[in-house]
Amino acid sequence: MPSGLSPFAIGTFDEIGSFTRARFPHRHDFYEVLYLTGGGGVHVVDFEPYDIEPNSVYVLAPGQVHFWQDTEQIRGRVLVFAEEFLLAHPGGLLPAPGGSPLVRLRGDQVGLVDGILDDIDREYRAREPGYATMLQAHLHILLVHIQRLRRAHxxxxxxxxxxxxxxxxxxxxVLTERSVGAYAERIGVTAGHLTDLVRAALGTTPGAVIRAALALEAKRLLAQTDLTVVQIAHRLAFDDPSYFGRFFKRETGASPGDFRRDIREKYQIARER
Incomplete structure (x- = not known):
């Protein structure tokens, strides 16, 4: 990319690298659009398993943990980009954290997405004058179409x-700020208005979103690292590890130790890493 532009790449799973098919929990600091055209097995995103099917699109946000299980001949394309590469603020284009990353394509939708990805791939490989701007435009169009497909489901x-x-x-x-009022102030609305917006869009409260994000980060650390429960509690800014344990069990239904054991046994994580 020319100087000043954020990272962007597109290619097959083989071209982007074997890490895109890693069988152990991992995460990235950029967005990924995964377009699967073939293969079998399970794609696990933040501990939710999705059966691999052709014509499936996943949009993964920075920080999400994902990995592959029992996979066979995964085929398709991988597109990666930084948030700063987008033409406009991504609020209307990308799924909110905690939402489903998956859209299954049907009928004419397959040709539509294939065509846009073909255009992106050609621009990326040819690198003619102005190609970076063309890539941004095509990416914007792709994300708009994916968002439209989300609205159709x-x-x-x-x-x-x-x-x-x-x-x-x-x-x-979430590791440093857990006040609904502080987030509302950052966005420029009152806490009450933020509560109304979140209830209408997600069917829950801002406080519940914050607690769920904290519990999810705890899950990621328990599955992805070998940090002790006490170390994880401190990483998540819990002064009292026992309180962290009670919080985690209230949010997830399991103790931190039980969750780590069960998730690693379920997906054979310890053996794969």
């Missing part, structure tokens, strides 16, 4: 731009 929640900003802020700052 009632089971996939689509949030407003303000709610997206709130959930992204929580995902980025």
């Amino acid at each position: 009632p089971s996939v929640p689509v949030s407003s731009s303000l709610v997206w900003r709130f959930t992204r802020l929580v995902a980025k700052h």
Whole structure:
């Protein structure tokens, strides 16, 4: 990329690298669009398993943990980019943290997404004058179409731009900020208005979103690292590890130790890493 532009790449799973098919929990600091055209097995995203099927699109946000299980001949394309590469604020284009990362394509939708990815791939490989701007435009079009497909599936929640900003802020700052009022101030609304927006878009409260984000980060650390429960409690800014244990069990239904054991046994994580 020319100087000053954020990272961007597109290619097959083999071209982007074997790490894209890693069988152990890992995460990235950039966005990924995964377009699967073939293969079998399970794609696990933040501990939710999704059966691998052709014509499936996953949009993964920075920080999400994912890995592959019992996979066979995964085929498709991988597109990676930084948030700063987008033409506009991504609030209306990308799924809110905690939402489903998956859209299954049907009928004409397959040709539509294939065509856009072909255009992106050609621009990326040819690198003619102005190609970076063309890539940004094509990426914007791709994300708009994916968001339209989300709206066509009632089971996939689509949030407003303000709610997206709130959930992204929580995902980025939950280790240091857990006040609903502080997030509302950052966004420029009252805490009451933020509560109304979150209830309407997600069917829950801002406080519940914050607690869920904190519990999810705890799950990620328990599955992905060998940190002790006490170390994880401190990493998550809990002064009292026993209180962290009670919080985690209240949010997830399991103790931290039980969760780590069960998730690693279920997905054979310890053996794969």
